[in-house]
């Protein structure tokens with residue numbers, strides 16, 4: 508199926524029409540007849556739990572996959588629609604203007620004209636404060652995201668699909684991006700935003716489209732849909748054994764256990780020197796912007812990286828487990844099954860007195876772990892590369908817990924997971940801490956910090972932690988770092 512051009516007699520403001528689109532991957536029906544249409548000036552939040560079919564739909568719109576059946580028609584044809592992915596695809600060492608005009612025939616464009624075109628393109632997304640001659644590397648992550656959106660529209664798209672680009676942004680910056688997207692829609696663009704962060708889009712999106720099991724289960728005007736109903740629809744009634752994030756911390760771990768890990772004067776990934784202690788039963792967190800070195804510091808604690816300087820002291824015989832920040836390159840064994848990915852490294856747990864693995868117990872434990880996190884598809888023999896991003900993340904998390912670690916290091920533990928899973932992960936981490944595990948969380952996601960941390964170190968611009976914040980001071984994070 509190719510993306511068609513909307514018929515000339517189509518409704519005036521209609522931009523995209525998706526009719527009965529289906530896509531199957533082997534045994535999985537990823538999309539089972541999606542029908543929806545998008546109009547000029549709409550700001551649509553495209554939502555759904557992990558494995559609901561969002562990425563599949565976006566990839567079909569982007570021309571990455573053909574659909575098995577159905578039709579898609581776009582005003583202006585394929586060029587009328589652009590997708591901005593999480594990596595943004597900008598060249599950091601070039602200016603904003605050069606990035607915007609990249610690919611344009613050079614003889615038609617001189618630097619002055621480039622700057623003028625760039626200013627116009629930036630205005631179309633409500634950006635008036637960015638210098639066309641600024642290097643992209645000098646911009647904040649949110650500004651870069653908006654430059655990528657402006658470039659997509661500048662290249663002739665009227666509709667832009669934003670695929671989880673706000674993940675990892677500070678809440679203020681994410682809100683700033685969403686506000687610019689709202690302005691872009693008001694100025695005439697059609698914006699479809701895929702996100703798991705409901706709070707970003709509630710109040711800004713004009714419409715919600717929720718997918719579940721490859722079908723549209725809710726499609727309506729945002730003004731008429733309450734947040735709670737959205738969560739309920741997205742979670743399909745999945746109950747989670749959790750209070751709201753942060754709610755139970757007052758009665759949680761007291762941090763009276765012994766030291767399981769101590770970092771002194773650590774320098775890693777550009778961060779440091781940092782002193783940090785993880786004690787049994789307590790959740791210590793570090794946060795800061797992407798690239799600040801917070802993950803490298805955590806890897807040093809997990810024993811996955813030798814720091815550039817400083818010492819790592821680990822209590823004797825401590826079992827360590829780590830959820831790495833980048834699941835694709837550092838985490839999953841993509842060609843292996845879900846069971847292998849969950850069980851790997853934790854074999855001793857199932858070794859019987861004879862030395863043989865108790866396979867049936869191993870299978871049961873893996874099955875319980877993936878059921879608690881609602882991994883889709885719920886099949887231990889599924890190949891991990893066939894899972895959606897959020898479901899891959901769940902297998903990584905399940906693996907780390909399967910080791911019953913005494914030191915649990917979590918880098919971006921909730922990356923790409925849906926609302927219900929996020930809560931389940933928070934509950935499981937809290938239970939681990941309450942049972943005596945020392946936990947170190949390194950996350951750029953402020954929701955993780957607010958939900959989990961007993962004490963939080965914020966990496967400052969010089970790569971150090973100037974002070975450790977108790978939970979009651981966490982609200983300062985959202986203002987201080989704005």
Ligand SMILES: Nc1ncnc2c1ncn2[C@@H]1O[C@H](COP(=O)(O)OP(=O)(O)OP(=O)(O)O)[C@@H](O)[C@H]1O
Nearest residue numbers: 532537557558559560561562563893894895896897
């Ligand atoms: N290349 C593939 N091969 C096999 N199955 C796939 C493939 N891509 C997606 N699937 C399956 O299709 C379903 C929909 O996946 P998709 O990635 O579209 O979900 P999603 O809503 O984007 O999830 P997430 O929020 O986790 O990113 C899932 O069950 C997934 O396992």
